[in-house]
Amino acid sequence: MIPAKFDYVRPSSVEEAVTALRDAGEDAKILAGGQSLLPVLRLRLAAPSTIVDLGGIAELRHIAEDGDRIAIGAMAAHHDVMRDDLVKQHVSLLSQATETVADPQVRHRGTLGGALAHADPAGDLGAVALALDAEFVIAGGSGTRTVPASEFFVDYFTTAIGEGEILTQVRFPKYTGWSTHYEKFNRTAQAWSMCAVAVALRLDGGSIAEARVGLTNMGTTPIRARGVEAALVGQQASEDAARAAAEHATEGTAAPSDADAASDYREHLARVLTGRAVLAAAG
């Protein structure tokens, strides 16, 4: 691969990285795992003047318990997130969705922070973060701020991360004991989602006490399927309930049309997959 020329810096702390970004100006780009940035550079769809590689910042790779949250460093690789016991126990939906991301090579390099900052609507982790009300810790020249998931995803490839800012951590509330499932539909086994549905249910006996549902690739950002959630709460976890709730899956969506799926097919998939995801989560 021969990208356009760029300068390269590899800071060893978040402060250094913020300074490097400030020095480099608006044409700088952050490099995390490179799994989305490098293809873009390879095809010369972007030509940043400077690349600030976060790979040397060890503190960004942590996965830790922090009170009632699980805090994950932005540079934690998909592979590590997916295998982590804390994540499996308290945020199993994230673990399940991460398992469906690409292939082992990509999962060893690609990072949670990179995937969320990149904000590809077909990416699998945005819907999970949104459904689970994650918080995003963002560092910049004037300190650190925390943004809720509901405000993080702004548009197609656009997030609340501002110029010169770095996503440092993603914090997930604990969903210990919840029943979860990520239902993904794609063209080949290791490809991005044509459409996917993330479901977390708190079951109380046979009935659904709480529900969180997120949709992948049904608009320019991940989408929270609140209509489905509302229809599920209080219902028995049955096939009929799942099907009825799934009818709400396309509310508030703006399904894109592409060669794999025109919008009507995507909407149909969203309904079918929502029903399946709910049933699979409920076991």
Place this chain on the structure above:
Amino acid sequence: MTTTAEPTTELGKARTRKEDARLITGRTRYTDSITPHGTLHMHVVRSPLAHARINGVDKSAAEAAPGVVGVYTAADLGVDAVGLPCAWPITPDMKSPQRPLLATSTVHFAGEGVAVVVARTAAEARDAGDLVEIDYDPLEPVLDMEAALADGATLVHPDLGTNENATWVFDSGAAGTGGSVDEAISAAEADPDSVVVRRRFRQQRLIPAFMEPRSCVVDPTGEQITVWSATQIPHILRTMTTVTLGVPEAKLRVIAPDVGGGFGGKIGVLPEEMLCVALAQRLHKPVKWTETRSESLLAAHHGRDQIQDITITAKRDGTVTGLDVHLLADMGAYLGLVGPGVPILGAFMFNAIYKIPALKFTCTNVFTTKTLTDAYRGAGRPEATFAIERIMDELAAELGRDPLELREQNWITHEEFPFTTVVGLTYDSGNYEQATQQAKQKFDYDALRREQAERRARGDKVQLGIGISTFTEMCGLAPSRVLGSLAYGAGGWEAASIRMLATGKVEVITGASPHGQGHETAFSQIVADQLGVPFEDVEILHGDTQSSPKGLDTYGSRSLAVGGIAIVKAAEKVVAKAKKLAAHLLEASEDDIEFNAGQFTVRGTDKGKAIQELAFAAFMAHDYPEDMEPSLDADAVYDPENFSFPHGTHLAAIEVDTETGKVNLRNYVCVDDIGTVVNPLIVEGQVHGGLAQGIAQALYEEANYDDQGTLVNGTFVDYTLPSAADLPSFDTAVVSTPATSNPLGVKGVGEAGTIASTPAIVNGVLDAIRHLGVADVEMPTTSQRVWRAIQEAQGRSTQETPVDTHSPGAGLGSIDPNNPQGEVQ
């Protein structure tokens, strides 16, 4: 694979491939790893437009860029009158445009080169490429074959006066090899006890997608110009370089070092190769070019791309009475080396394994403003096999018959071999009953039919289909006289030499230059048996016109069936010479010398000499017969007397999720009859890879162009190749009815899986949902297409699908490289 006891001879032994360690680890020389001292690097500036007039090329900024040695158009290099060769003029009046090394006044497809930048590093050449300003006037693209043939269509090459390259016809009635199809059709139409089934199938455009991108290095600093190229055809490339550029053949040495795959995609004489030669001559320095993956997908030749109108006639009892084939074949913008002949190679395979009494084949080749098409694994024969195997299923559906039974009713029975078909080919051997019987058993055909019926009765949301393909192919290309009768620009022989070294080791030189098939292993096994030497003592040399001066290279499943036999012929000559020398040294009559397992013995005595001792004696030359040269070495050229005809029965169990349209290949069984098996492991590898490629055509791959003629999925990001994760574990087996046309009884297996599997999959998909009213689904049968077909069959209207857009592929996700928006703008 069925295992049998390990044989004592090499033939039939499942040896692991001796070339694999170096090929797989990359500890070897691929072309791109060769960089002679002082090498300059070439970058090709390609047209983003499919059809456009070139008003001007401004090179100034690029010329001033760091490291740049020069920026050249065809005129700058004095090669604007040079045209690349097409070796297969299928008809005497075939229309053939000049295929330039770089577009001069007009570009004819997106990806065509317009200028080259030469620089000290590949990065500098690439960077400067962005600075070459080309002023284009867009012209109307020509994309649809039928529209291209209509009156008033925009012409790709106005000087030709038409977009039609040629129309090639074979009519068994006229040829006297069978009846008249026109009569068969009118008879069937008039007969209430007959049926006529007409279908249109589309062979979508595919991209060969070999693993190693194309690459070439030309070093002019010697008496001979040395060309290294990642090519399947070093010998043909040498001759064609002479034909194209006028460099005397003896001044050229072409080397195909280890080559990482080709699938037909590396049968070509490339503009880039010729440009490297011209530049190296001009600059007196080595010049190198290695394409990127995107360049490869865009500009290396594509495959398939046909519209097939098929009419089959049959009696209501199932007896087929005629087959009419009308093809439109997309050549793209120019003619490749054998491009126009690719559909013609299929002409003889539409009748397949069946006794069809009348056949007519008409193919019109069409120019469009797309990347040119040429050979791709199977070349013409997958297209033919698809059409016949699909139409047999359609006929079965029409008649309400079991499709396998209908095939059996019409196929050539084992007792009928040798059998001369309606197109005049003589199939030497075959046993369709045996392969089918075994395949049915492994597959548990009857149980799956029961499961299918149950799922249907239950209205299960997952329906089961059984896909069948009972294919045959002609391979072992090819008897030279047949190629002559088809106006092909070369013979079909292959050459081999054997050198017996003083120390008893054996060097074998083959003209069949491999690109990953395992020639070194299989050929060593053959020689070990022929000469009675250890496998380890045989070295196979190939791919360098200096050490292997004569050859016609690797394609069309010819290496073993033609190249392997040439080696056998050379070995027979070595043995004859050794026998003569043995008789002399053992003071016996030649008639009394027996040869067995490397030992020459005097009949009835314990006196003898090993072949290695004789090689040493020939080397010393102290004592040898007067009428003999002191050498056991031998050359042979083998011209096959016939094609070989592998066949097999392939069965696919396909689940279709009728809610989402998703197709799941649950199980795939194939039993291939490929004659004598030299190495079962290599055979299995070839079958597996071939199946993956054929299944990929059915389910995954398609090169899509938008209405401007831009290839929209020109990266692995969205040209959806399946991976191992998409395919089941194949259940393969081999049966062997030896070919009678060659001394080893071998047939060839390189293309079998690809040729057979595509119709098996599509037949299976349709078998699963035909009862829902679905009559056809175009390839690739994606979940969306299947879902839409079901919706439409149920009377529900659906939206149009934009085929011309990117879709969330691998590395880029939703970013459309042709239309980037959002953050990347």
